[in-house]
Amino acid sequence: xxxxxxxxxxxxxxxxxxxxxxxxxxxxxxxxxxxxxxxxxxxxxxxxxxxxxxxxxxxxxxxxxxxxxxxxxxxxxxxxxxxxxxxxxxxxxxxxxxxxxxxxxxxxxxxxxxxxxxxxxxxxxxxxxxxxxxxxxxxxxxxxxxxxxxxxxxxxxxxxxxxxxxxxxxxxxxxxxxxxxxxxxxxxxxxxxxxxxxxxxxxxxxxxxxxxxxxxxxxxxxxxxxxxxx
Numbered sequence: 001x002x003x004x005x006x007x008x009x010x011x012x013x014x015x016x017x018x019x020x021x022x023x024x025x026x027x028x029x030x031x032x033x034x035x036x037x038x039x040x041x042x043x044x045x046x047x048x049x050x051x052x053x054x055x056x057x058x059x060x061x062x063x064x065x066x067x068x069x070x071x072x073x074x075x076x077x078x079x080x081x082x083x084x085x086x087x088x089x090x091x092x093x094x095x096x097x098x099x100x101x102x103x104x105x106x107x108x109x110x111x112x113x114x115x116x117x118x119x120x121x122x123x124x125x126x127x128x129x130x131x132x133x134x135x136x137x138x139x140x141x142x143x144x145x146x147x148x149x150x151x152x153x154x155x156x157x158x159x160x161x162x163x164x165x166x167x168x169x170x171x172x173x174x175x176x177x178x179x180x181x182x183x184x185x186x187x188x189x190x191x192x193x194x195x196x197x198x199x200x201x202x203x204x205x206x207x208x209x210x211x212x213x214x215x216x217x218x219x220x221x222x223x224x225x226x227x228x229x230x
Contacts, residue, residue, distance in 0.1 A: 001214055001222065002030070002222045003029075003211060003224070004029065005031070005032075005033065007033050007226060015068075021085065029087040030086055031083075035077045037077060038065060039074055040068050042068050042072050042129075043070065043071075044072070046067055057173050058076075058170065063170055072131050075129045076167050078163040080163050080199040081161070082203050082206065083156065083157070084210065086154070086156070087154050088155075090152060097146060104210075111202075112142075114208075115190060119141065119142065127187070128187060131144070137190075138193050139185065139192065141192075143157050161191065
């Protein structure tokens with residue numbers, strides 16, 4: 001197993017680091033980190049008539065922008081927001097999708113429990129980046145997506161430790177531009193759920209849960225950081 005920590009020097013390079021893990025000949029890889037401040041738009045967002053206005057709104061609010069090749073609707077990262085990525089090798093692209101979702105959801109619930117948050121499956125109506133694989137505690141605080149290539153599957157997502165009000169402030173006008181339902185009350189965070197855990201403590205809890213869930217012993221874990229300057 002390869003455990004990759006840290007982030008790259010630009011938004012584009014940071015996304016490229018995760019994508020590169022899909023093509024490397026390693027059985028399992030885990031990355032849990034705090035991306036640079038930006039809004040990542042999904043393919044459906046890009047096709048909307050007012051997409052450019054949504055991007056301009058993000059930039060005016062001090063956020064960079066990025067177009068994801070897969071995934072749902074726009075998500076925002078404040079600098080404390082956490083991303084996670086779990087990469088497995090697969091023999092058959094058509095098999096295992098549901099099982100991977102279930103395993104990662106279980107591990108994330110264990111991680112949240114470790115920081116004193118009891119999260120439940122599902123999400124409120126009109127939550128950010130709506131999807132069927134989410135965790136909520138007084139609002140959505142985890143969203144998960146999956147991408148499968150010929151030999152590897154990436155199960156990845158977002159966790160919101162804090163900065164709920166800031167996320168609402170950027171996502172509400174962006175979703176309005178894209179004509180997507182958005183209810184501020186559907187936005188959750190670990191802090192709002194009653195936990196005082198720092199973003200770093202949350203990040204470590206998620207990494208520990210994903211690594212432990214892969215059932216590797218310490219001699220099989222290769223830990224490294226994203227090189228400075230990439």
